[in-house]
Amino acid sequence: MLISKLQDVTIRQLRALGAVAATGSVTGAANRLHLTQPAVTLQLRSLQNLAGLPLLQRTSDGMILTGAGQEVLGLLERIEAAVANCTTSLDMIAGHTGGRVAIGAVSTAKYFVPFVIAGFSKLYPQVEITLKIGNRQELREALRGYELDIAIMGRTPAEIQVETHLIGDNPHIIIAPKGHWLEQDFGLAIADLSHEIFLTREQGSGTRLLMEQLFEANKFQPIIGMEMSSNETIKQAVTAGLGIAFISAHTVATEIEDGRLVMLDIAGLPVIRQWFVVRRYDKTLLPPAQAMLDFFAAEGAKYLPKAPQKRL
Structure with a gap:
């Protein structure tokens, strides 16, 4: 019994049959x-x-394909179509007009990163973009596993060699619900918050780490209430009067402008950190991903939310 071994076929063999x-x-x-x-x-x-x-039959009019030959010829046609499609895709990628880009962003950055992507997509509408939102630890693991082309974060991972580009400032403030008893006070010290309940991000969050560094520098032991994995949940909890929170000003710009939340006037705040777009040094970027990296570095600052200002 004859058994087909077409898994070993070459395109040269198929093209010979097609010719x-x-x-x-x-x-x-x-x-x-x-x-x-x-x-x-x-x-x-x-x-x-x-x-x-048998794939070919000799006739008086020349060589023709058998039924089996017709089946194999169909394989050639499908392969040639796939090669043509791949060639077109590669040409598009080389010209930055197509291809895929995998982006990661810490959850705090989701308040501006989609707008940067929208700006990029207007220039390159055929580039397919995937966006992974996570905390700093999750993005660090994704970078380590080569899952991402670029990542947007506030503190770059020391254990991974990355190329870093500055986007802009990322101010952090302490927020309270509208009508909080300290709302009208000026020049408060961190110690003045000793009776307040702090709502915090989860362990592994860059915001949580920055908050702990601030309190340690001021020798302050806060009362920690609920731990939450979402800035949105923290904002809602503060609005509901469950406590106050240390948070990126970019995440609450709208709520402060609308009067749902207030920024407490604390000496030494805001704590200014930066937003960066990073890539692994040993990660090869195709032209669309490189174009996205360049766009974030050059244009990203334009999309940052307007941070609330201290009262004069």
């Missing part, structure tokens, strides 16, 4: 493919051995 089908002879196929007749014959013999069935 014979088009010209009706080995001679015609050889001329079409710019090969010698023995070379075409060898390709056809090898292909037929792999198929395990």
Whole structure:
């Protein structure tokens, strides 16, 4: 019993069959493919051995395909179409007009990163973009595993060699609900918050780490209430009067402007950190990903929310 082994087929063998089908002879196929007749014959013999069935039939009008040959010719047509599609895709990628880009962003950055992506997409509408939102620890793992082309974060991972580009400032403030008893006070010290309940981000969050560094520098032991993995949840909890929070000003710009939250006037605040776009040094970026990196570095600052200002 003959068993097909077409998994070992080569495109040269398939093209030899296609050329014979088009010209009706080995001679015609050889001329079409710019090969010698023995070379075409060898390709056809090898292909037929792999198929395990006769692929060609000699007739008075020349060589024609058998039913099995027609099936194999269909395989060639599908492969040639796939090659053409891949070629087109590569041309698009080389011209920055197509391809895929994988972006990661810490959750605090989701208040401006989608707007940067929208600006980029207007220039390159055919580039497919995926966005992963996570905390700093999750993005660090994604970078380590080569899952991301670029990442937007406020503190770059020391254990991974990355190329870093500054986007802009990322101010951090302490917020309270509207009508809080300290709302009208000026120049408060961190120690004045000793009776307040702090709502915090989870361990592994860059905001949580920055808050702990601030309190440690001021030798302050806060009362920690609920721990939350979402800035949105923290904002809602502060609005509801469950406590106050240390948070990026970019995440609460709208709520402060609308009067739902207030920024407490604390000496030494805001704590200014920066937003960066990073990539692994050893991660090869295709042209669309490189274009996205360049766009974030050059234009990203324009999309940062307007940070609330201290009262004069």
